[in-house]
Amino acid sequence: MTIRIGIADIPLSSKNNNITSGIERMKELDLNHIEISFVKKIYINKTKAENISQIAKKFGITLTCHAPYYIDLASEDTSILENSKNTLILNIEIANVLGANIVVIHPGLYSERNPSDVYRLIEKNLRDITDNYANDVKIGVETTGRQKSFGTVDEILKLCQNNEKLCPVIDFGHIHAFTDGGLKTKEDFKNVLDQFSKFKTLHIHMSCVTYTEGNEKQHTPIASKEPNFKYLAELLKNDTREIIIICESPNREYDATDFKKWL
Numbered sequence: 001m002t003i004r005i006g007i008a009d010i011p012l013s014s015k016n017n018n019i020t021s022g023i024e025r026m027k028e029l030d031l032n033h034i035e036i037s038f039v040k041k042i043y044i045n046k047t048k049a050e051n052i053s054q055i056a057k058k059f060g061i062t063l064t065c066h067a068p069y070y071i072d073l074a075s076e077d078t079s080i081l082e083n084s085k086n087t088l089i090l091n092i093e094i095a096n097v098l099g100a101n102i103v104v105i106h107p108g109l110y111s112e113r114n115p116s117d118v119y120r121l122i123e124k125n126l127r128d129i130t131d132n133y134a135n136d137v138k139i140g141v142e143t144t145g146r147q148k149s150f151g152t153v154d155e156i157l158k159l160c161q162n163n164e165k166l167c168p169v170i171d172f173g174h175i176h177a178f179t180d181g182g183l184k185t186k187e188d189f190k191n192v193l194d195q196f197s198k199f200k201t202l203h204i205h206m207s208c209v210t211y212t213e214g215n216e217k218q219h220t221p222i223a224s225k226e227p228n229f230k231y232l233a234e235l236l237k238n239d240t241r242e243i244i245i246i247c248e249s250p251n252r253e254y255d256a257t258d259f260k261k262w263l
């Protein structure tokens with residue numbers, strides 16, 4: 001088992017609210033990974049990224065990025081679509097300088113359209129992007145937590161099986177919300193993991209959630225057991241793949257540390 005445990009964004013207990021200080025704090029906590037959160041905007045340039053990359057290497061912390069939420073690769077508005085593509089390409093370039101091998105995205109919205117039409121649109125728009133960059137960064141496509149957003153487990157699997165520059169991001173909190181509390185037992189977690197058995201590496205998001213009618217409302221601490229991540233820890237103990245777990249709970253590094261103890 002090669003499992004790296006990290007958090008989204010900067011640790012709450014970081015001395016200063018910036019990435020380099022966050023990296024030092026992660027080392028102190030004996031955690032391994034940060035998913036840099038560009039969810040509102042990409043707030044660093046290549047020079048800064050180069051500097052962060054050096055510090056991350058020095059402290060043995062690996063990095064990935066989460067792209068802005070406004071990206072919508074299913075938009076029929078050409079200016080929104082072009083802006084989404086340009087943002088994603090910029091994020092991939094920054095990630096490459098950072099030494100971050102995945103940029104996570106929420107691919108887009110259904111906007112009342114037929115899911116198979118939206119699938120084709122997203123597949124094509126992702127292909128336009130992946131055909132046009134040469135570095136090793138992968139686009140991580142995340143499973144959805146809302147009915148209006150593209151990204152069921154089946155859709156994510158199909159996308160990633162057909163384009164090797166894409167990789168699945170399994171967000172268990174999202175899946176739990178989307179299925180209106182579907183992850184009740186260890187077997188439920190196993191069923192999800194089994195669907196991704198073809199992939200040699202797994203990128204996982206972890207947070208408990210509140211939800212209503214198949215839509216996520218809020219992230220909550222792991223102690224709320226919605227879903228119960230002890231089951232996931234038990235299953236991953238025996239998994240031989242390379243796995244990265246990103247804790248996105250409101251308690252970030254504290255919950256990540258607890259999860260580590262369960263492994």
Ligand SMILES: [Zn+2]
Nearest residue numbers: 066104106142
């Ligand atoms: Zn996300």
